[in-house]
Amino acid sequence: MNNTLPVLYSFRRCPYAIRARLALKLAGVALDVREVALRDKPDAMLALSPKGTVPVLQLPDGRVLEQSLDIMRWALDQVDAAPWRMDDATGQALIALNDGAFKQLLDGYKYASPSSAQSAEHARDAAVELFVAPLNRRLAQTQNLLGETPALADLAIVPFIRQFAGVDPDWFLTSPFSAVRRWLDAWTHAQLFVSIMPRLDPWQPGDPPTLL
Ligand SMILES: N[C@@H](CCC(=O)N[C@@H](CS)C(=O)NCC(=O)O)C(=O)O
Missing domain, CATH: 1.20.1050.10 (Glutathione S-transferase Yfyf (Class Pi); Chain A, domain 2)
Known part of the structure; x- marks a missing residue:
C-alpha cells in the first residue's frame, strides 16, 4: 500500500457495504473508500480478495477483511464504545x-x-x-x-x-x-447514515484517496 489509511472497497447501495461503512464511521476510522462497479471490479480489489464481493477492507498492516461482519467487529474494537x-x-x-x-x-x-x-x-x-x-x-x-x-x-x-x-x-x-x-x-x-451514503464515481487506479 502506498498510503497509511485503511482502504475500503465498497458499493453505495450494497447492504453489506452499508453496514461496514456505518460501523467504520461510528468508530471514527479514517479511511479511503473506493466505490466499485460490481460489473467491473478493480484488479486491485480482486488481487486482495478473489471472491469478488464487497465490502473488502485492506488494513495498513496488510491484513484483509473480506466479510462485512468482520469489518464491523474490527471497527468497533478500535473504539471504546461499549x-x-x-x-x-x-x-x-x-x-x-x-x-x-x-x-x-x-x-x-x-x-x-x-x-x-x-x-x-x-x-x-x-x-x-x-x-x-x-x-x-x-x-x-x-x-x-x-x-x-x-x-x-x-x-x-x-x-x-x-x-x-x-x-x-x-x-x-x-x-x-x-x-x-x-x-x-x-x-x-x-x-x-446520511454521512456514509455519498454518491461517488467508481474508483480508478491513481485516484487520490476519498475520505469517508
Ligand atoms: N458475506 C459477504 C457478502 C457480501 C456480498 O454479497 N456483497 C454483494 C453486493 S451487495 C457482492 O459484492 N456481490 C458480488 C457481485 O454482485 O458481483 C459479506 O458479508 O461481506
Whole structure:
C-alpha cells in the first residue's frame, strides 16, 4: 500500500457495504473508500480478495477483511464504545437470521420477474412472517432491537430492512409494521447514515484517496 489509511472497497447501495461503512464511521476510522462497479471490479480489489464481493477492507498492516461482519467487529474494537460492542446471543441470532433465510427471501422479493407478482408476494409474505413481524414486535417494546441502546445488530440489520422497504415503498408504508418503520426512519435519517451514503464515481487506479 502506498498510503497509511485503511482502504475500503465498497458499493453505495450494497447492504453489506452499508453496514461496514456505518460501523467504520461510528468508530471514527479514517479511511479511503473506493466505490466499485460490481460489473467491473478493480484488479486491485480482486488481487486482495478473489471472491469478488464487497465490502473488502485492506488494513495498513496488510491484513484483509473480506466479510462485512468482520469489518464491523474490527471497527468497533478500535473504539471504546461499549454499548456498541453488544453482541449477545440474541443479537447474533438476529443477524444470522437476517443474513441467512431473510436475505434469501428478500432476494426472492426484490428480484422476482415483473411477470411473477405472485412469487414476489409469496417471498414478501414469508419474509414478513419470518423476520419483519418479529422485529416489529421487538421494536414495539423498545427503541432498538436489543433494548433502548443501539447495538451491533441494529447497524447490521438496518440496511437490509431498508432494502426490503424499498422494493415496494407504498406497500411498506401502509403495512402494519409501524414500529419497524419508526426504527428504519430514525436510522436512515440519522447523520451517521446520511454521512456514509455519498454518491461517488467508481474508483480508478491513481485516484487520490476519498475520505469517508
Ligand atoms: N458475506 C459477504 C457478502 C457480501 C456480498 O454479497 N456483497 C454483494 C453486493 S451487495 C457482492 O459484492 N456481490 C458480488 C457481485 O454482485 O458481483 C459479506 O458479508 O461481506
